[in-house]
Amino acid sequence: xxxxxxxxxxxxxxxxxxxxxxxxxxxxxxxxxxxxxxxxxxxxxxxxxxxxxxxxxxxxxxxxxxxxxxxxxxxxxxxxxxxxxxxxxxxxxxxxxxxxxxxxxxxxxxxxxxxxxxxxxxxxxxxxxxxxxxxxxxxxxxxxxxxxxxxxxxxxxxxxxxxxxxxxxxxxxxxxxxxxxxxxxxxxxxxxxxxxxxxxxxxxxxxxxxxxxxxxxxxxxxxxxxxxxxxxxxxxxxxxxxxxxxxxxxxxxxxx
Ligand code: MG
Numbered sequence: 001x002x003x004x005x006x007x008x009x010x011x012x013x014x015x016x017x018x019x020x021x022x023x024x025x026x027x028x029x030x031x032x033x034x035x036x037x038x039x040x041x042x043x044x045x046x047x048x049x050x051x052x053x054x055x056x057x058x059x060x061x062x063x064x065x066x067x068x069x070x071x072x073x074x075x076x077x078x079x080x081x082x083x084x085x086x087x088x089x090x091x092x093x094x095x096x097x098x099x100x101x102x103x104x105x106x107x108x109x110x111x112x113x114x115x116x117x118x119x120x121x122x123x124x125x126x127x128x129x130x131x132x133x134x135x136x137x138x139x140x141x142x143x144x145x146x147x148x149x150x151x152x153x154x155x156x157x158x159x160x161x162x163x164x165x166x167x168x169x170x171x172x173x174x175x176x177x178x179x180x181x182x183x184x185x186x187x188x189x190x191x192x193x194x195x196x197x198x199x200x201x202x203x204x205x206x207x208x209x210x211x212x213x214x215x216x217x218x219x220x221x222x223x224x225x226x227x228x229x230x231x232x233x234x235x236x237x238x239x240x241x242x243x244x245x246x247x248x249x250x251x252x253x254x255x256x
Contacts, residue, residue, distance in 0.1 A: 002247075003031050003136065004170035005094075006048040017170050021045060021247060032119060032135060032218045052094035053138055053171045054117050057219040060087035060165055061210050062142060064155075066200050066225025073228050078200045082209050087142075087160045087223075095168035098254045101235055102161060105145035108253070110233045111226035112184030112192050112241035115140035116203055117171050118220040125211040127204040133216065134207065136173035139241045139249035140223050141166045141184075144230075166241075166251045167221065177203045180244040182227060187237050194227025196243075 002017035004024055014031055015024040016038075026041040028034065032054070064083040065071040071078040093099070101108050119135030142159065143166070149158035159165075177196055184192035196202075201209070206222055233239055235255035242248045 001036075001173045002170045003053060003173060004045075005051045005053050006043075007051060008043065008048050012051055015043070017045065024048060050095045050169050052092050052167045053169070054167065054219050054221065055092060056089040056221045057217045058089070059214070060089065060092065060221045060223060061085075061214070062087055062155075062159055062223045063201070063206055063225045066206075067194060067198050067227040068200060069194075069198070069228035070226050070230065073230070082201045082206055084210065084213070085155045085159060087165050090162055091160050091165035093163045093166050093251070095166070095249050096251065097166065098163065098252050099141070099143055099166060100163045100254055100256045102256045104157065104161070105148055107145065107147040108233055109144045109146050109230045110184060110186065110191070110239040111142035111144055111230055112182055113140045113142050113226050114177060114180065114182060114196050114224045114243055115167055116177070116207060116222040116224065118207070118216045118222070119218055121215065121217055123211055123215045125208050125216075127208040130204040130207045133211075134203075135218070136171035137175050137177055137243075137246060138167050138171045139169070139243045139246055140221070141239055141241050141249060141251060142223050142226060166249055168249045169247045172246045175245055180246075182244075183242045184229065185240040185242070186231070186233060188240075191231055192227050192229035194229070196224070198227060199224060
């Protein structure tokens with residue numbers, strides 16, 4: 001299933017998106033917590049405003065340097081164990097929402113990534129049990145202020161500023177994440193062309209590893225890292241992250 005969160009002007013609702021990505025069938029509640037039941041109302045996707053498909057209940061966990069080619073382009077080696085950081089849920093925005101570049105930074109980069117959405121409260125999950133706690137997958141842009149990343153030491157501002165974590169366009173619940181093409185476009189030009197087959201630490205390992213440090217809650221999100229090809233993005237440009245069998249997440253960048 002493809003599960004979207006959307007608004008037609010009223011309170012946000014959830015719906016099931018069809019295979020063509022053009023129709024959305026409204027459901028009664030939040031599918032993270034309630035059984036999926038159709039309301040009988042359908043919309044054309046183009047007639048609704050898609051929202052971030054999930055607002056993480058407690059946290060977004062980011063993983064740094066999880067593709068060897070990206071670690072190398074930044075002058076690093078991929079770490080032997082996953083390198084984790086936290087992004088506050090106030091950084092999350094949805095498809096089409098502007099990423100707002102604040103005056104705090106003059107060097108912002110896009111990072112196209114596969115995002116894992118957790119479906120169940122869990123802790124100390126064994127890798128072979130991870131599929132039971134995953135709700136689904138979506139696209140993410142792990143927007144990063146490189147100057148703050150270098151200067152701060154901690155990555156809280158660099159990765160966690162308001163609007164720096166676009167998610168969407170929807171959550172795909174039936175997906176094998178092990179070999180998906182991941183393409184990022186800057187103003188329509190391909191700048192990242194990777195595959196999740198190149199993840200240093202795969203999805204099962206990452207979720208298991210994160211769950212040893214943190215209790216994971218329904219709606220928590222884990223970003224799995226970005227392939228090579230990161231680069232600057234400035235106000236007036238837009239970035240698309242497309243992942244095979246999920247869809248396209250597109251966001252304009254603006255200056256505050
Ligand atoms: Mg990243």
